[in-house]
Every structure is written in structure tokens, then in C-alpha cells.
Amino acid sequence: MTETLVSTYLCMTKDIGLGGNLFGGVIMSWIDEAGAIYAYNQxxxxxxxxxxxxxxxxxRPVRVGDIVTFxxxxxxxxxxxxxxxxxxxxEGGVVCHTKGTxxxxxxxxxxxxxxGKA
Ligand SMILES: CC(C)(COP(=O)(O)OP(=O)(O)OC[C@H]1O[C@@H](n2cnc3c(N)ncnc32)[C@H](O)[C@@H]1OP(=O)(O)O)[C@@H](O)C(=O)NCCC(=O)NCCS
Structure with a gap:
């Protein structure tokens, strides 16, 4: 399966939620941004x-200092x-996955x- 490295983000203290991990809404915004880049490129x-x-x-949790690559x-x-x-x-594994349209x-x-589809 061919995969494309789309974008990379650094988890900073401003991105942390009350639970102590990367806030879900932040990572969802990163997913949508990476998805948009991929969709426009393709x-x-x-x-x-x-x-x-x-x-x-x-x-799995993302913590301050982790680098997340989509x-x-x-x-x-x-x-x-x-x-x-x-x-x-x-580094070490998958933290999130989904399918976008x-x-x-x-x-x-x-x-x-x-x-090309007209
Ligand atoms: C996306 C949008 C234009 C689709 O309008 P629509 O009238 O439902 O469109 P249609 O029914 O004619 O379908 C158009 C295409 O969208 C796909 N589609 C529509 N709803 C879908 C859904 N829930 N899931 C997957 N595909 C969907 C259809 O399968 C179709 O694909 P195809 O042309 O490849 O066969 C409309 O729902 C919209 O404007 N949504 C808001 C988008 C938005 O603001 N997003 C957030 C910020 S970017």
C-alpha cells in the first residue's frame, strides 16, 4: 500500500487538555488540515x-514533546x-486513525x- 507523509506537528503545552494528554479537538484539527493538504495535492x-x-x-496518548506525523x-x-x-x-506507533471524504x-x-471527471 502506497502511503504519503503529509504533515508533522509538535505537541506543545498549549495543546494539552485537562486529562494531561494532547486535546482531542487539537488532534482532530491536525487530521483535517493534513486531510485537506492531501486532498488538494491528489x-x-x-x-x-x-x-x-x-x-x-x-x-494511545500524545504527550508534550511528541512529534505527530500524518x-x-x-x-x-x-x-x-x-x-x-x-x-x-x-515514534513507536499509531496514535489515531480515521477515513476522510x-x-x-x-x-x-x-x-x-x-x-478529469467532468
Ligand atoms: C459537501 C456538500 C457540498 C455535499 O452536498 P450534497 O448536496 O450532499 O451533495 P450530493 O448529494 O450531490 O453529493 C455530492 C458528492 O458528495 C458525496 N457525499 C455527500 N454526502 C456524503 C457523506 N455524508 N459521506 C460521504 N460522501 C458524501 C456524494 O457521495 C457525492 O459524491 P460523488 O460525486 O463522488 O458521487 C454539502 O453537504 C456541504 O456543503 N456540506 C458542508 C461542508 C462544510 O462546510 N465542511 C466544513 C468546512 S470545509
Missing amino acids: TKAERLVTVKYTEIVFE YASNPRFGRSSFTFDIEGRV FVAVDESGKPTPLP
């Missing part, structure tokens, strides 16, 4: 919106939609075919 669409992430599983794989091209798998890893839209926000 589709070459002008405008994409996030339509869905399936179940997001947090497998890898995307298994790209699937629909008419206007693009779906992929994405996971975050720290973006949709290409026009200026009014309506779905439009991906480049």
Missing part, C-alpha cells in the same frame, strides 16, 4: 470542503468526492466534478 481541485470523517480512534493512503476518486485513509503516528464545490458551494 485531486488538484480548486475548492474542496470536508464532508465526513468516519469514526476517529485515539489509540500519513495518508488508499485514495479513492468519485465524481466530485475524494476519500482516503489517514493516521497519525509518533472531501467534496469539490463551485463558487456557490454546490458539488462540482473533480478535475
Whole structure:
């Protein structure tokens, strides 16, 4: 399976939640940013919106000083939609994984075919 290293983040003290680990909302924002980068790179669409992430599983805690790297794989091209798998890893293993879908839209926000799918 071909996978692409998309982006890397450093967990800092400002990112920590009350439980003492990386706050879930922060890592979800990192997932969506990495997903967007991957979707734009793969589709070459002008405008994409996030339509869905399936179940997001947090497998293990991320702590201050950990470097989280996101890898995307298994790209699937629909008419206007693009779906992929994405996971975050720290040294030693997977910390989270999910599946994302973006949709290409026009200026009014309506779905439009991906480049090459018109
Ligand atoms: C994404 C959006 C444009 C889709 O509009 P829609 O009227 O439901 O679109 P359609 O039913 O015509 O479907 C268009 C494509 O989206 C896919 N899609 C729509 N809802 C989906 C869902 N819940 N899960 C997976 N794919 C979905 C369809 O399968 C279709 O794919 P295809 O063209 O490859 O066959 C609309 O739901 C939207 O604007 N959502 C808000 C997006 C947003 O603000 N995101 C957060 C910030 S980026």
C-alpha cells in the first residue's frame, strides 16, 4: 500500500487538555488540515470542503514533546468526492486513525466534478 507523509506537528503545552494528554479537538484539527493538504495535492481541485470523517480512534496518548506525523493512503476518486485513509503516528506507533471524504464545490458551494471527471 502506497502511503504519503503529509504533515508533522509538535505537541506543545498549549495543546494539552485537562486529562494531561494532547486535546482531542487539537488532534482532530491536525487530521483535517493534513486531510485537506492531501486532498488538494491528489485531486488538484480548486475548492474542496470536508464532508465526513468516519469514526476517529485515539489509540494511545500524545504527550508534550511528541512529534505527530500524518500519513495518508488508499485514495479513492468519485465524481466530485475524494476519500482516503489517514493516521497519525509518533515514534513507536499509531496514535489515531480515521477515513476522510472531501467534496469539490463551485463558487456557490454546490458539488462540482473533480478535475478529469467532468
Ligand atoms: C459537501 C456538500 C457540498 C455535499 O452536498 P450534497 O448536496 O450532499 O451533495 P450530493 O448529494 O450531490 O453529493 C455530492 C458528492 O458528495 C458525496 N457525499 C455527500 N454526502 C456524503 C457523506 N455524508 N459521506 C460521504 N460522501 C458524501 C456524494 O457521495 C457525492 O459524491 P460523488 O460525486 O463522488 O458521487 C454539502 O453537504 C456541504 O456543503 N456540506 C458542508 C461542508 C462544510 O462546510 N465542511 C466544513 C468546512 S470545509
